[in-house]
Amino acid sequence: MTAAIIVAAGRGTRMGPSVDKIFLEVAGKPIVVHAWERFAAHPMIDQIVLVVKDGFQSAFHDLAKQFPSHLSRKPYSIVIGGSERQHSVWNGLQALDSKVELVAIQDGARPCTSSILISQTLLAAQEMGAAVAAQRATDTVKQSDDGRTITHHLDRSHLWTVQTPQAFRVEVIRKALRFVMEQNLTVTDDTAACAFIEQPVRLIESTSPNPKATAPSDLPILESLLAQL
Amino acid sequence: MTAAIIVAAGRGTRMGPSVDKIFLEVAGKPIVVHAWERFAAHPMIDQIVLVVKDGFQSAFHDLAKQFPSHLSRKPYSIVIGGSERQHSVWNGLQALDSKVELVAIQDGARPCTSSILISQTLLAAQEMGAAVAAQRATDTVKQSDDGRTITHHLDRSHLWTVQTPQAFRVEVIRKALRFVMEQNLTVTDDTAACAFIEQPVRLIESTSPNPKATAPSDLPILESLLAQL
Numbered sequence: 001m002t003a004a005i006i007v008a009a010g011r012g013t014r015m016g017p018s019v020d021k022i023f024l025e026v027a028g029k030p031i032v033v034h035a036w037e038r039f040a041a042h043p044m045i046d047q048i049v050l051v052v053k054d055g056f057q058s059a060f061h062d063l064a065k066q067f068p069s070h071l072s073r074k075p076y077s078i079v080i081g082g083s084e085r086q087h088s089v090w091n092g093l094q095a096l097d098s099k100v101e102l103v104a105i106q107d108g109a110r111p112c113t114s115s116i117l118i119s120q121t122l123l124a125a126q127e128m129g130a131a132v133a134a135q136r137a138t139d140t141v142k143q144s145d146d147g148r149t150i151t152h153h154l155d156r157s158h159l160w161t162v163q164t165p166q167a168f169r170v171e172v173i174r175k176a177l178r179f180v181m182e183q184n185l186t187v188t189d190d191t192a193a194c195a196f197i198e199q200p201v202r203l204i205e206s207t208s209p210n211p212k213a214t215a216p217s218d219l220p221i222l223e224s225l226l227a228q229l
Numbered sequence: 230m231t232a233a234i235i236v237a238a239g240r241g242t243r244m245g246p247s248v249d250k251i252f253l254e255v256a257g258k259p260i261v262v263h264a265w266e267r268f269a270a271h272p273m274i275d276q277i278v279l280v281v282k283d284g285f286q287s288a289f290h291d292l293a294k295q296f297p298s299h300l301s302r303k304p305y306s307i308v309i310g311g312s313e314r315q316h317s318v319w320n321g322l323q324a325l326d327s328k329v330e331l332v333a334i335q336d337g338a339r340p341c342t343s344s345i346l347i348s349q350t351l352l353a354a355q356e357m358g359a360a361v362a363a364q365r366a367t368d369t370v371k372q373s374d375d376g377r378t379i380t381h382h383l384d385r386s387h388l389w390t391v392q393t394p395q396a397f398r399v400e401v402i403r404k405a406l407r408f409v410m411e412q413n414l415t416v417t418d419d420t421a422a423c424a425f426i427e428q429p430v431r432l433i434e435s436t437s438p439n440p441k442a443t444a445p446s447d448l449p450i451l452e453s454l455l456a457q458l
Contacts, residue, residue, distance in 0.1 A: 132379075134371065138443070139390035140418045141370055142363065142432070143383070150361075150389075150430045153421045154372070160379075161368035189369045192382045201379045203371070209446075214367065217438075220449045 001099040002122060003047040004039035004165075005092035008032050008060075008108030009081025021213045022108045023059075027226035031213050033063055034111030034226065037070040039104070042118050048076040049095045050108075051088045086187055090177050096170065102126055103173065104165040105190050109213045112225045117206055118165055124202040125167035131202040132167070132191045133210060134160040160203055163210050166190045172199055230328040231351060232276040233268035233394075234321035237261050237289075237337030238310025250442045251337045252288075256455035260442050262292055263340030263455065266299040268333070271347050277305040278324045279337075280317045315416055319406050325399065331355055332402065333394040334419050338442040341454045346435055347394055353431040354396035360431040361396070361420045362439060363389040389432055392439050395419045401428055 008022050022032035029037075039045045050060055057078050064071045079095045081088035089105055096103065104122055106113065117133050124131035137159035143152035166189065168176075176193035180186075187193045191201045209225050211218060237251050251261035258266075268274045279289055286307050293300045308324045310317035318334055325332065333351055335342065346362050353360035366388035372381035395418065397405075405422035409415075416422045420430045438454050440447060 128378075132371075137368075137370060139366075139368075140421075141366060142361075142389050142391055142420075142430075143387050144389055144432055145387060148432060149357075150420065150424075150432060153424045154383075156417055158372050158374055160371050160373055162371055188385055191371070191379065192369075195379075195382045201371075203373055203377060203379060217450045217453060221446045224446060 001046045001097055002044050002102040002104070003049060003096050003100045004042075004045050004104045004106055005049045005051060005089060006032070006036055006039065006106050006108050007051050007081070007085065007088050007092070009051050009053045009088045010109065024213070024219065026111065026219055026222045029067065030063065031111045031222070032108040033067055033071070035106055035108050035113070036063075037067070038111075038113050038115065038118065039106060040071050040073045042115055044119060044122055045074055045104070047097050047100060048074050049092045050076060050078045051081045051092045052078055054080045084186055086177055086180055086190075086193065089173070089190055090181065093170065093174055093177070101170055102167065103170050104167040105173075107164045107212050110164055110210060111213070111222060112208070112229065113165065113210050114208050117204065117208075117210065120204045121165045121167040124204055125169060128202045129172045129199050130166075130168050130191060130194050131204055133163040133165055133206045134203045135163070135206050135210075137161055162189060162191065163206055163212070230275045230326055231273050231331040231333070232278060232325050232329045233271075233274050233333045233335055234278045234280060234318060235261070235265055235268065235335045235337050236280050236310070236314065236317050236321070238280050238282045238317045239338065253442070253448065255340065255448055255451045258296065259292065260340045260451070261337040262296055262300070264335055264337050264342070265292075266296070267340075267342050267344065267347065268335060269300050269302045271344055273348060273351055274303055274333070276326050276329060277303050278321045279305060279307045280310045280321045281307055283309045313415055315406055315409055315419070315422065318402070318419055319410065322399065322403055322406070330399055331396065332399050333396040334402075336393045336441050339393055339439060340442070340451060341437075341458065342394065342439050343437050346433065346437075346439065349433045350394045350396040353433055354398060357431045358401045358428050359395075359397045359420060359423050360433050362392045362394055362435045363432045364392065364435045364439075366390050391418060391420065392435055392441070
């Protein structure tokens with residue numbers, strides 16, 4: 001079996017203190033509903049786990065009732081997020097059916113992910129153990145060890161920015177996150193945990209826009225991208 | 230004396246084959262006019278050099294006539310761009326008044342650059358030799374040496390994405406670019422050339438949005454940012 005964990009427990013401070021970005025509506029639905037739908041509609045996915053902030057459980061059950069034609073296609077469960085992303089993902093992993101061998105982890109604030117990208121990432125994870133949707137870096141990136149001067153001019157042709165889905169064989173992501181938490185480390189994305197257990201991660205090039213909502217100025221872009229899907 | 234070189238000779242292929250993005254209008258003016266105005270209005274700037282595609286010289290003279298209240302505040306000259314950015318910048322440097330000791334290089338497609346960012350970048354370049362506007366990386370960036378698997382999980386807290394202005398003491402950028410061209414190297418931004426002559430580059434944190442127009446979906450954002458200036 002294959003599952004999706006949708007991480008919808010972020011703080012989203014760049015949207016302003018009182019706004020939870022994933023509930024903002026674009027193209028007629030909250031952002032998180034779009035993200036959820038992409039996996040509910042995907043033929044490889046058997047189970048969906050939503051990781052939410054404590055107190056928001058009923059809001060998500062309400063969304064499932066409000067958009068039943070899409071969201072009720074697959075069984076879902078709701079778990080509470082942790083203090084960091086890695087704890088949220090860990091909690092999501094605990095809620096998987098014992099038969100789930102492959103899992104895709106998705107940002108709840110990323111509503112435009114294509115069906116083909118989900119398939120490719122899952123298939124690569126099945127083969128390799130871990131895979132992540134990514135695009136070639138378009139910005140020029142520099143490294144600074146002191147935050148004041150450039151210490152390393154990185155070669156842009158070797159740089160990728162990672163997105164979600166990030167997909168794993170369940171045993172791989174469990175082992176990687178267990179290691180990270182036992183060592184009291186913090187990782188900013190799920191594939192970074194793989195480095196600690198020497199698990200290689202395949203890059204899957206995302207060929208259509210797959211942005212995450214981070215600031216209010218992103219909403220018009222998401223609106224126009226979703227209108228084209 | 231201090232000058233600005235505005236690089237307006239890019240190909241802009243992401244906007245589509247027939248569109249030169251810098252001529253697209255946002256907030257009532259072509260994008261490049263906004264970029265030009267920011268420097269024409271800046272009290273530290275004495276001279277402006279526009280680097281343009283061959284055949285576009287008269288289009289830029291027309292813009293100066295069309296928006297005289299802003300653009301005619303500072304003397305400007307127009308030179309033709311080269312095959313790569315470094316050649317365009319080099320051509321721009323040749324057109325500087327011999328008294329110019331400090332130069333800011335600006336993307337013609339970057340219309341929202343603040344006056345304070347221009348000042349800070351120039352002052353740091355005066356002190357240090359080279360400085361660049363930058364912001365802390367918000368994306369998670371990975372390095373891949375083969376384009377297929379992640380070879381290095383970079384620490385985001387040490388990563389910056391660079392913008393323009395990139396500012397230099399004129400002798401520094403001349404020396405750096407001369408070295409790059411003599412060695413037949415290609416650099417994707419002007420500060421990268423500094424690495425070859427061991428010239429340190431100061432990062433100046435850009436605290437307000439300073440995006441570059443790269444795709445049609447950027448235009449609504451630029452419109453709303455310019456409306457707030």
